[in-house]
Amino acid sequence: MSRLNITTQLTVLVPVGTLLTVFDATRWWEAVVLAVGVLAAIVGVVLWAREKVMAHAVPLLVTVAAVLVFGALVSGSTTAFYGISVVAPLIVPQLPRHRIAAAVAVVVFVAATGAARSLVHQGNPGTTAFLYVLVPSGVLVVTLGFMFANQAFYQVLAELDEAREQEAELAVARERIRFASELHDIQGHTLHVVKLKTALAEKLVRRDAGRAEEELREINALVGDTIKQTKELAYAQRRLNLAAELENAKNLFEAAGIRVRIVRQGAVNGQASELLGQVLRETTTNILRHAQAGQVRITLAESGITIVNDGAAGDGPPELRGLSTLRDRLAGAGGELTASQTGGEFVTAAAFPAGVAR
Incomplete structure (x- = not known):
């Protein structure tokens, strides 16, 4: 499953990230910074698929946040939000608490960074708001929503797997109890009857040897039948x-x-x-x-x-x-x-x- 997740997501992330970097960067150092954001997104996906992303959450978030700030305030890149729109949705839904607050904080950070573009660059306010605020925030909200739903789905699957395991364990326990109970029915019953017949044969051995011999034959047959029933029980053939x-x-x-x-x-x-x-x-x-x-x-x-x-x-x-x-x-x-x-x-x-x- 881990390998499938990595393969499926990287098949989309790598080509898209490469194209955005190539078409958006006008200088080599801009391409390098944008490539760092794409690389952080790739690393985040690999770690998420291996369930290790939370151990590296801080450096990943710091990296993609820095790329976003650089793109919005320095290079004027309209795709610098790519890294954070991938990494943040991988991390925020897995936080132990305050997940909604963290999601809102990330969206506000992206929107505020885009809005700050108008403070350092004179341009059309409407275009700036659309390219640096609305689009990045909208993409981030969509990906966050998708990953929250994905997290809930995986949680349901995990609970179902746990329920199946518990049901299997209960079935084994019930079968053991049933087997023990039936074994008690067979052997407990037989042993008590053997005890009664042995006592009877002991009383009859001097008074009526023929009757005592008959009781002993019945005891022998009863023990043989019990052995047979025990075997049938062991092989689930007893009726x-x-x-x-x-x-x-x-x-x-x-x-x-x-x-x-x-x-x-x-x-x-x-x-x-x-x-x-x-x-x-x-x-x-x-x-x-x-x-x-x-x-x-x-x-x-x-x-x-x-x-x-x-x-x-x-x-x-x-x-x-x-x-x-x-x-x-x-x-x-x-x-x-x-x-x-x-x-x-x-x-x-x-x-x-x-x-x-x-």
Whole structure:
């Protein structure tokens, strides 16, 4: 971008400055002074494109101002304002404060210098005012206005780039949180079930070796399935199946000695099905870990799922971090997750609007 700015602007500035110097200067030393103004303009453009012009602002402004004074009061050059009309618009819009005041001051300086021409040179006042005051001031006002607009445009682009970077960083952070949450869903759930089944197998190993062996086989299969799901999660291939989660929850509750009743009022598919499967899995884990449940009722409807269990401890619903994360996920997909407790009964309900559920 820097090289493009330099090339584009110098393609215009150098030929124009050269022509003005050649046609306006009548003596060699006048040409030298005007060339200094053109050179200062070229240097200013190069430094501006490289974002270094503010470090050299004072010498550049002093140089072009001196060329303007020389042209207006000494040589009678009508194009001596060329340098300041290029350099000042590059510097003034980048000032940290008082930019408008600085722009007005530069325009006044150019106009006053041109007006002073009439004090040292006897000529037509109208012509002098037009060539040394009106034209230089008008050109400077136009270029200043253009560069202020250009500065505002670049500022907007910079803010957009910053916003894109922040959005990308937030997207990465959200993805990391999602990945961590799903990894917790998979492995936290499995580890708790393995703990329950291991304890059950330990109790059964002497009383019912066959049943203990079956529990161990289920533990082995569960661990293998968890490894598979973890790989699928790592490669973004994991999809929850609500029907499978219902069957899994039923088996887990029954293995823990909890009566289960499943009421099917409708079928849910698509994104809603996957999210409701996550809700069911997390709720199953919470019931097994935090409640002394004797019975659980799972109601599946077209627009959501409701899980009711008894044996809830305390006077109010506990702070469950997993459900809090799922609440945010469902809200992002247009759904709603609620958890409430009345007496010893705990109700977890997830619902989607009809259009989302389908």
